[in-house]
Each structure stands twice: as C-alpha cells, then as structure tokens.
Amino acid sequence: MAGLKDRIVTVQFPELTEPGEPVLYVTFRNPALVPMDWLRSNLATGPDGRPLDQDAATQESYERLARFITDLRMYDAEDLSENQALLEMPMTADKVARMPMVVNDTLADEFASHAKGPTRTPVSPTS
Numbered sequence: 001m002a003g004l005k006d007r008i009v010t011v012q013f014p015e016l017t018e019p020g021e022p023v024l025y026v027t028f029r030n031p032a033l034v035p036m037d038w039l040r041s042n043l044a045t046g047p048d049g050r051p052l053d054q055d056a057a058t059q060e061s062y063e064r065l066a067r068f069i070t071d072l073r074m075y076d077a078e079d080l081s082e083n084q085a086l087l088e089m090p091m092t093a094d095k096v097a098r099m100p101m102v103v104n105d106t107l108a109d110e111f112a113s114h115a116k117g118p119t120r121t122p123v124s125p126t127s
Helices: 054-068 093-097 102-116
Strands: 006-012 024-029 069-073
Touching: 006 069, 006 102, 024 054, 024 093, 054 069, 054 102
Parallel strands: none
Antiparallel strands: 006 024, 024 069
C-alpha cells in the first residue's frame, strides 16, 4: 500500500475501560500529515494571540477534532444511565463535546505532539 507513513494514530484509554470490556480508544488522522488548511483558524485574536471569543474557540476546536477522528470506542460522558451509550461515527462537534474531559485533554496533547512531526536527521552533503 502506497502513501504517507503513520497517517493514522490510535490512543487507547485502558484506565477508563471497565474490566472485561473492550479497550476504549480514539483513532485520528495524524495532524502532521494533513494539508495546512486543516489547521488554520479564522478566529479573531487579541494582541496576546489568544482568541477574543473563548466560546467560539472551544467550538472550533471541537469541530476540528471531529474532522480528524476516523474511529473510536468511547462512551458519552453526558449519559449517566447504567448502560452508558457509546458515541457513534461520524463524529460531530457535539459528540466531541460529549467525550470525557480527560479524553479531550489527552487528544489535545497527542495532537500537539504529532503536529511537530518526526525528528529529522540532517543529510550531509556529499562531495
């Protein structure tokens, strides 16, 4: 199969998984390997570079994350019933907002880590 290496990333959450249940996970496109426009923001920012409208920034981050998620097994954190509902694909900003906070925080860290890309080894010029 041809294409970029490591296009898809899976983060597992065994610490959130009930004993005897399949491991919870989120699979997403590697942010280092998508077109730059997928990462751009149109939000107005202040002199400090922070968004002027924090609610709009939060919504935009949910929408962006939803575009990147390709698969998941994760429960709806808003559902407090005994048999908590699983979130289903396709992902939407609303569904991302209903993931557990620890999952969204972990995904944000993973995105930042992957967006930097792999460490490159300089190539020496040959004479």
